[in-house]
Amino acid sequence: MRVVVVGAGYAGTIAANRLAKKVPDAGITVINPRLDFVERVRLHEQIAGTGQAATPLASMLRAGINSRVGTVDTIGDGCVTLEDGASLGFDYLFLAVGSTVVPMPGTVPVGTWEGAEQARTGLAELSAGAAVTVIGGGLTGIETASELAGARPDLHVRLVGPSIAASLSPGAQQRVCSGLERLGVEVVEDVVVEVAVGSGRGDSVARLRSGAEFVSDLTLWAVLASIPDLAARSGLEVNSAGRVVVDEFLRSGNDARIFAVGDCAAVSGARLSCATAAPQGAHAADNLARIVKGRKPEPYSMGYVGQALSLGRKDGLVQASRRDDTVRRLYIAGRAAAVAKEGVSRYAKYGSRTANYAWMPGAK
Numbered sequence: 001m002r003v004v005v006v007g008a009g010y011a012g013t014i015a016a017n018r019l020a021k022k023v024p025d026a027g028i029t030v031i032n033p034r035l036d037f038v039e040r041v042r043l044h045e046q047i048a049g050t051g052q053a054a055t056p057l058a059s060m061l062r063a064g065i066n067s068r069v070g071t072v073d074t075i076g077d078g079c080v081t082l083e084d085g086a087s088l089g090f091d092y093l094f095l096a097v098g099s100t101v102v103p104m105p106g107t108v109p110v111g112t113w114e115g116a117e118q119a120r121t122g123l124a125e126l127s128a129g130a131a132v133t134v135i136g137g138g139l140t141g142i143e144t145a146s147e148l149a150g151a152r153p154d155l156h157v158r159l160v161g162p163s164i165a166a167s168l169s170p171g172a173q174q175r176v177c178s179g180l181e182r183l184g185v186e187v188v189e190d191v192v193v194e195v196a197v198g199s200g201r202g203d204s205v206a207r208l209r210s211g212a213e214f215v216s217d218l219t220l221w222a223v224l225a226s227i228p229d230l231a232a233r234s235g236l237e238v239n240s241a242g243r244v245v246v247d248e249f250l251r252s253g254n255d256a257r258i259f260a261v262g263d264c265a266a267v268s269g270a271r272l273s274c275a276t277a278a279p280q281g282a283h284a285a286d287n288l289a290r291i292v293k294g295r296k297p298e299p300y301s302m303g304y305v306g307q308a309l310s311l312g313r314k315d316g317l318v319q320a321s322r323r324d325d326t327v328r329r330l331y332i333a334g335r336a337a338a339v340a341k342e343g344v345s346r347y348a349k350y351g352s353r354t355a356n357y358a359w360m361p362g363a364k
C-alpha cells in the first residue's frame with residue numbers, strides 16, 4: 001500500500017507516524033517544502049531569539065518512513081505531481097498543507113518559517129530606540145509582541161488590531177492587556193488600512209482607519225487567514241474559505257482515498273491550532289488503519305479544553321473553555337500559566353513524533 005502525506009506540520013507528521021505504527025508494512029512518503037519540522041507555536045520565539053522552532057524532520061519520523069523535499073503542484077487520480085515535474089503514485093493520501101499567510105504589502109509575515117526568519121534578521125539589525133509594529137490582535141500577534149518586548153526592552157513595540165484577544169473571556173482579555181502593559185507594549189485598537197514602503201523595514205508608515213499614522217522600523221503581520229489552493233487547484237471539493245470538504249471520517253467529499261486534516265480541512269467547529277491538527281491527523285491515520293484491516297472507519301469527534309498563550313518567558317494565560325470551544329470565565333495567569341503553555345507546546349511536538357496523543361471527545 002502506497003501512502004503519500006503532503007505536509008509535515010503537526011497533522012501530517014502525526015498521521016505518518018501513527019499509520020506507520022499501526023500498519024508497519026505501509027509504504028509511506030512524506031512530502032514537505034523543507035527538511036525541518038517547524039513548531040508553528042514557537043515562531044515568535046524564533047523571531048525574538050528566545051527559542052528554536054525547527055527540528056530536522058528525519059528525527060521526527062519513524063524508521064521506514066520516506067521523506068522528500070518538494071512542493072506538490074497538483075493531486076490527480078492516484079498521483080501527485082511536484083513543481084519540479086516529478087510524480088508519485090498513491091493508494092491513499094493525507095492532505096495536511098495547513099494554512100498560510102497573505103501579508104499586507106510592506107509587512108513581514110510571522111506565521112511562516114520564511115517570514116519568521118526574515119523578521120528575525122530584521123530585528124537583529126535594529127538599534128536601541130527603534131520601533132516595531134505587530135499587526136494582529138489575536139493570540140499570534142499578542143505572543144509576538146510580548147516576546148519581542150521581553151527579549152528587546154530597548155525597542156518600542158506596538159500591537160495593533162481591531163480588538164485584542166477577542167477569543168478570550170472579558171476577564172482574560174483584561175489580564176492580557178495588563179500583561180502587555182507591564183512589558184511596555186503600546187496597544188492600539190484600530191484597523192491598519194495601508195503600510196507604505198514595500199520592504200517592511202525602515203520607516204514604514206502604517207495608516208489606520210481612524211486616520212492616524214505612525215512610523216516603524218519593522219512591521220510584522222500576525223494575521224493567519226489563508227489556505228493554500230492546492231486542493232481547489234486539484235479539483236477537490238472545497239468550501240468558500242478554500243478548505244477541503246470532508247465527511248465524518250475526514251475523507252474528501254469527492255475522493256475517499258484522500259484524507260484532509262488540520263487547517264486545510266473543513267471540519268465544523270474547528271479552529272486553526274495544533275490542538276486541532278494533531279487529533280485530526282491521528283484520527284485519520286487510525287481510520288485508514290481500520291480500513292486496511294477490513295474494519296469500518298469511525299466518525300471524528302474532538303472537544304476543546306481551552307486556549308493557552310505566552311506573554312514573554314515569565315508570564316502567560318490559560319483560558320478554560322467548554323468542549324465546543326466557547327470560553328468559560330475561568331482562567332489562570334502568571335508563571336503557572338507560562339509553564340502550562342510550555343507544556344502544551346512540548347506535548348504537541350511529542351505527540352507528533354511518537355504518535356502517542358490523546359484528546360477529549362466532542363460534546364454530544
